Amino acid sequence: MTAARTISRRRFFAISGTVAGGLVVAWSIPGCAATRSRRAFTPSGFVQIDPDGQITITAKNPDMGQGVKTSLPMYVAEELDADWASVRVVQADLNRDRYGGQGSGGSDNTPSEWQRLHEAGAIARALLVTAAAGRWGVDAAACETEPGFVVHRASEKRASFGSLATDAAQLPVPAKAPPLKDPSTYRLIGTGVRGVDVPAIVRGTPLYGIDVRIPGMLHAVIERCPVHGGRPAQVDSARALAVPGVRQVVTLTGLDNPTHLRPGVAVVADSTWAAEQGRKALAVTWDEGAGAAESSGHLLEQFRALEAGGGLKTIRTAGHVDSAWRAAATKVELTFQQPFLAHATLEPQNCTAHVRDGHCEIWGPLQMPTSGAPVIANAVGMPVEAVSIHITRLGGGFGRRLLSDYAAEAAVVSKLVAAPVQVIWSREDDIRHDYYRPAGFHHVRAGLDGRGSLSVWHHRLLTLSRNRYRQSTNGPEMTEIYGLLVPQSADPADTYDPDLVPTRIRNCRLEYGDFPTTVPTGAWRAPAHNFNAFVIESVLDELVHRGKVDPLMLRSGFLGDRPVIPKTDDASVQYDPRREQNVLRLALEKAGRQPLAMHWGRGWAAHYTFGSYAAVVAEVSVDGNRLAVERLVAALDVGLPVNPLTLEAQTQGGALDGLSAALFGEITIDRGRTVQSSFDGYRLLRNSEAPDVEVHITPSREKPMGYGEIALPPVAPAVANAIFRATGRRITRLPFAAAGFEIGAPRSYGL
Amino acid sequence: MSSFTLSVNGSTRTVDVAPDTPLLWVLRDRLDMRGTKFGCGRGFCGACTVHFDGVATRSCQTPVAGAVGHAITTIEGLGAGALHPLQQAWIDEDVPQCGYCQAGQLMTAAALLAKTPHPTDGEIVAALAGNLCRCATYVRIRRAVRRASNAMAGRTP
Numbered sequence: 001m002t003a004a005r006t007i008s009r010r011r012f013f014a015i016s017g018t019v020a021g022g023l024v025v026a027w028s029i030p031g032c033a034a035t036r037s038r039r040a041f042t043p044s045g046f047v048q049i050d051p052d053g054q055i056t057i058t059a060k061n062p063d064m065g066q067g068v069k070t071s072l073p074m075y076v077a078e079e080l081d082a083d084w085a086s087v088r089v090v091q092a093d094l095n096r097d098r099y100g101g102q103g104s105g106g107s108d109n110t111p112s113e114w115q116r117l118h119e120a121g122a123i124a125r126a127l128l129v130t131a132a133a134g135r136w137g138v139d140a141a142a143c144e145t146e147p148g149f150v151v152h153r154a155s156e157k158r159a160s161f162g163s164l165a166t167d168a169a170q171l172p173v174p175a176k177a178p179p180l181k182d183p184s185t186y187r188l189i190g191t192g193v194r195g196v197d198v199p200a201i202v203r204g205t206p207l208y209g210i211d212v213r214i215p216g217m218l219h220a221v222i223e224r225c226p227v228h229g230g231r232p233a234q235v236d237s238a239r240a241l242a243v244p245g246v247r248q249v250v251t252l253t254g255l256d257n258p259t260h261l262r263p264g265v266a267v268v269a270d271s272t273w274a275a276e277q278g279r280k281a282l283a284v285t286w287d288e289g290a291g292a293a294e295s296s297g298h299l300l301e302q303f304r305a306l307e308a309g310g311g312l313k314t315i316r317t318a319g320h321v322d323s324a325w326r327a328a329a330t331k332v333e334l335t336f337q338q339p340f341l342a343h344a345t346l347e348p349q350n351c352t353a354h355v356r357d358g359h360c361e362i363w364g365p366l367q368m369p370t371s372g373a374p375v376i377a378n379a380v381g382m383p384v385e386a387v388s389i390h391i392t393r394l395g396g397g398f399g400r401r402l403l404s405d406y407a408a409e410a411a412v413v414s415k416l417v418a419a420p421v422q423v424i425w426s427r428e429d430d431i432r433h434d435y436y437r438p439a440g441f442h443h444v445r446a447g448l449d450g451r452g453s454l455s456v457w458h459h460r461l462l463t464l465s466r467n468r469y470r471q472s473t474n475g476p477e478m479t480e481i482y483g484l485l486v487p488q489s490a491d492p493a494d495t496y497d498p499d500l501v502p503t504r505i506r507n508c509r510l511e512y513g514d515f516p517t518t519v520p521t522g523a524w525r526a527p528a529h530n531f532n533a534f535v536i537e538s539v540l541d542e543l544v545h546r547g548k549v550d551p552l553m554l555r556s557g558f559l560g561d562r563p564v565i566p567k568t569d570d571a572s573v574q575y576d577p578r579r580e581q582n583v584l585r586l587a588l589e590k591a592g593r594q595p596l597a598m599h600w601g602r603g604w605a606a607h608y609t610f611g612s613y614a615a616v617v618a619e620v621s622v623d624g625n626r627l628a629v630e631r632l633v634a635a636l637d638v639g640l641p642v643n644p645l646t647l648e649a650q651t652q653g654g655a656l657d658g659l660s661a662a663l664f665g666e667i668t669i670d671r672g673r674t675v676q677s678s679f680d681g682y683r684l685l686r687n688s689e690a691p692d693v694e695v696h697i698t699p700s701r702e703k704p705m706g707y708g709e710i711a712l713p714p715v716a717p718a719v720a721n722a723i724f725r726a727t728g729r730r731i732t733r734l735p736f737a738a739a740g741f742e743i744g745a746p747r748s749y750g751l
Numbered sequence: 752m753s754s755f756t757l758s759v760n761g762s763t764r765t766v767d768v769a770p771d772t773p774l775l776w777v778l779r780d781r782l783d784m785r786g787t788k789f790g791c792g793r794g795f796c797g798a799c800t801v802h803f804d805g806v807a808t809r810s811c812q813t814p815v816a817g818a819v820g821h822a823i824t825t826i827e828g829l830g831a832g833a834l835h836p837l838q839q840a841w842i843d844e845d846v847p848q849c850g851y852c853q854a855g856q857l858m859t860a861a862a863l864l865a866k867t868p869h870p871t872d873g874e875i876v877a878a879l880a881g882n883l884c885r886c887a888t889y890v891r892i893r894r895a896v897r898r899a900s901n902a903m904a905g906r907t908p
Contacts, residue, residue: 065849066848067848194842195847197850198842201841202838202847203827203834203838204784204825204827204854205786213785244752271768272789273780277769346798346851346884347790394849397849398885427790427793649848652888653848653888657886657887659887678795687879687882688880751893
C-alpha cells in the first residue's frame with residue numbers, strides 16, 4: 001500500500017491517495033514533537049477512507065481478549081466522526097516505522113495510545129471538512145460533521161466521507177493537529193461497542209496463531225528437560241525418526257537468558273499428531289543441572305532463613321517501627337504464603353516461522369512484538385530488521401506472552417530444518433514449562449494507636465524475583481513490590497515508583513529479600529498486585545476487626561485525602577486515595593448491608609492497579625468444609641470509561657480469574673520438576689462454580705486508564721475477609737482449596 | 752495409515768491417516784477445519800467439542816476410527832448457512848474475550864438446547880461445567896444461553 005512508503009519517507013502526518021482514489025491518513029505524533037520532546041516523533045498508524053465510504057482503521061496492538069482491537073480504533077473513529085457501522089478494523093503487522101512500539105501490557109494501551117490516535121482521527125476529519133468547504137465554496141469553520149458526513153447547515157448541504165475522500169487526499173498536511181473534541185460531545189467513546197472479531201469467533205473462523213497455515217509448513221513439538229534449567233545431554237532419535245510422518249529431529253541449545261530461549265529437542269513432522277508420536281519415541285538423556293535440588297516444599301524454610309539471617313534490603317522507611325509496634329494498642333502480626341501460578345492460556349503456546357534468504361518471517365500470538373523481534377533475531381543470528389512479524393489474535397495472554405520464547409523456538413527450528421514450521425506446545429508443555437508467578441512469603445506487623453489510627457506498618461517481602469530470573473539490570477525488587485505501602489517522603493524531590501502507595505503512616509518500613517532460582521518466573525495478570533493486595537487487605541481487615549474501627553475511616557486516616565503519587569513516567573496520573581475510597585464505598589453500598597444467613601460472610605477489599613481503582617465485595621457461605629462464593633460485587637473507577645461493554649466483561653472475567661487463582665491456583669515443584677501437568681492437577685474455575693459478578697462503574701471525566709487487570713487484585717482478599725466473617729478463620733495461604741475447603745457452587749447465578 | 756470416510760457437516764470426507772489419530776487433528780490438520788480448538792488433548796477443557804449425531808463429544812478423545820458412521824457437526828457447520836440462535840446470542844451478549852474456547856462452548860450449548868430447549872439455570876451450568884474458559888466469560892455465556900433459549904422459544908412456541 002502506498003501509505004507505508006509515504007510514512008517512512010515523510011516523518012509527520014502524511015496524506016496520500018489510494019489506487020481507487022481514496023484518502024489515507026498516516027500519522028506520527030506530530031505537532032506534538034515540539035511539546036512532547038521525549039517522544040519526539042514516532043510514526044504510528046493510519047486510517048483509510050475509500051470512495052465507497054468504507055473506512056479502514058488499523059489496530060496496531062495485539063488483542064488477547066482485553067479488547068484493544070476494538071477500543072483503540074474507537075479513538076480514531078470518534079475524532080473522525082465515523083459511522084462505526086462503516087468501519088472495518090484490520091490488525092497491523094509489526095512495523096517500527098509506521099506504528100512505533102507495538103505491544104499490550106501493564107494495562108497501558110488505553111492511556112498511552114490516546115493522544116496520537118485521537119489526533120489521527122481529527123486530522124482525517126479536518127481534511128474531509130476542508131475538502132467539503134472547498135467544493136461548496138463555504139468557510140470550513142461553518143461546516144460540521146455527523147457520523148459519516150460533512151454538513152453545512154446554512155445551505156443544507158451534505159456530503160458523505162466517501163464522496164470527499166479523493167479531494168481530501170489532494171490536500172496538504174495540516175501544520176498542526178486540529179483541536180480534539182470536547183469529551184462531552186463524544187458519540188462513540190463511552191458507549192458499549194461489541195468486539196470487532198466476535199462474529200468471526202462464533203463462526204469458528206481461523207484467527208489465532210495455532211490456525212496459521214503456510215504452504216509447505218511442517219509441525220513441530222519440543223521435548224524439554226523435565227527439570228527446570230536442565231538441557232539435553234544425549235539424544236537418540238532413531239525410533240522417533242521411524243514414526244510415519246516424522247521428518248527430522250533437531251536440538252535447540254537455548255540462550256543464556258532463559259526467558260529468550262530454553263534448550264530442548266524438536267521433533268518435526270507432517271502433522272501435529274505425527275510430531276507428538278515421534279516425541280514419545282525419543283530417548284533423551286538430560287543434564288538436569290542444579291535445579292534438581294529445588295522443591296517448593298522447601299521454600300517456606302528458605303524464606304524464613306533469609307528473614308532470620310538479616311541483610312534484607314530496606315526499600316523505604318520512616319519513623320521507628322519497633323518502638324511503635326511495642327506501643328501499639330491493637331496489634332496484628334501475620335505471615336502469608338504466595339504460591340507459584342501458571343498462566344494456562346487456553347490457546348497453548350505456538351508460533352509459525354519461515355527462515356530463508358536472510359529473512360525471518362513470523363506469524364503468531366505475540367503480545368509484545370516490538371520487544372520480541374530482537375529476541376527472535378538474536379536466536380537465529382540475524383539483525384532485527386530481518387525479522388517480520390504478523391500478529392494473530394491471541395487465545396489468552398495473562399502475562400505469559402509478554403515473553404516471546406515460543407516465537408524464538410519456531411524461528412530456530414525453521415532455520416535448522418530449512419522449511420516453514422509451526423511449533424506447538426502441548427498442555428503438558430505449557431503447565432510444566434511456564435514462567436510462573438513467583439512464589440513468596442510476607443511477614444507483616446501492623447498496629448493501631450489508642451485513637452484507632454494506623455500507627456505502624458512493617459512489611460517484609462521474601463520472594464523469588466522475575467526481574468532476577470530474566471537477568472534484568474533493574475533491582476530484583478522492582479517487579480515484586482507493586483502496590484505495597486510505603487511512607488511518604490519528606491523530600492519533595494523524591495519520586496515514587498508509580499506502582500507503590502505512599503502513605504501517611506508515621507512508622508512504616510518495607511523490607512525485601514530474594515534468592516535466585518532455576519524455576520522459571522514471569523509476569524502474571526496484575527503482576528505483584530495480584531498477591532500484594534491480598535496481604536495488605538487481609539491485615540487491614542484484621543485491624544478493623546480487632547481494633548473495632550470503621551474501615552473507611554481507617555483508610556482515610558493513613559491514605560489521606562489528596563492525590564499523592566507523582567508518577568515518574570507520566571506525571572499526569574496520580575494516585576488519588578479519594579477515588580479508592582469512593583469505589584469501596586460504592587461497592588459496599590451496592591452489596592447492601594442486609595444481614596446474611598448463618599455461616600455466610602461478607603468481606604471487601606480495594607486496590608489501585610496501573611492507574612485504576614477497584615473494590616470488590618464478596619459473599620461466601622461455609623458449610624462445614626464446603627466453601628461457595630455466592631456473589632461478587634465490583635466497583636471500578638478507570639477514569640473516562642472508553643468501552644463500557646468491554647469494561648464490564650474485563651471486570652467479570654478479571655474478578656473470576658482472581659477467584660479461580662485464589663480458590664485453586666498452585667504450582668508445586670518437586671526436585672526441580674513441576675508436579676502439575678494439565679487441568680486435572682491445575683484446576684481452573686468452572687462455570688458452575690462461578691458466581692454472578694455485579695459491575696458498577698464510577699462515571700468519570702478523568703484521564704482514561706486501562707481495565708484489563710484492575711478487578712483481579714481485590715478478589716482474593718475480599719473472599720478471605722468474607723471467610724473470616726463467616727468462620728472466624730483467617731486464611732493467609734493461597735489457594736483456599738489448600739486450606740482444606742471443598743469448593744462448592746453458588747446457590748444462585750443471578751440469571 | 753488407513754483410509755477413513757467421515758460425514759462432517761453433511762459432507763463426505765475421506766482421509767488417509769493413522770487409525771489412532773484423534774478426530775481433532777484430522778479436522779485441523781487434514782480437513783483444514785480450524786474452528787475446532789486444541790486446548791489440552793485430555794478431554795478436560797472442552798475446547799475441541801463437536802457433535803456426534805447431535806451429542807457433544809470431545810474430538811481430542813475420539814480416534815478417527817471411532818468417528819466413522821457418525822454424523823459429525825463442527826462449529827463451521829453449526830449454523831448451516833445462517834447463524835444458529837446461540838451464535839447470534841453470543842454476538843448480542845458480546846460473550847468472547849480471547850474467544851479461543853467459544854467454539855467448544857457453543858457446541859456444548861447447542862447440544863443442550865437441542866435436548867432441553869428450556870433449561871433451568873442449574874441445567875445450563877451443569878451442561879457447561881466441562882467447558883473451561885480461561886478468560887472466565889461464564890456470566891455472559893449463561894446469559895447468552897438463556898437469550899438463545901428464549902429466542903428459539905419465540906420462534907417455535
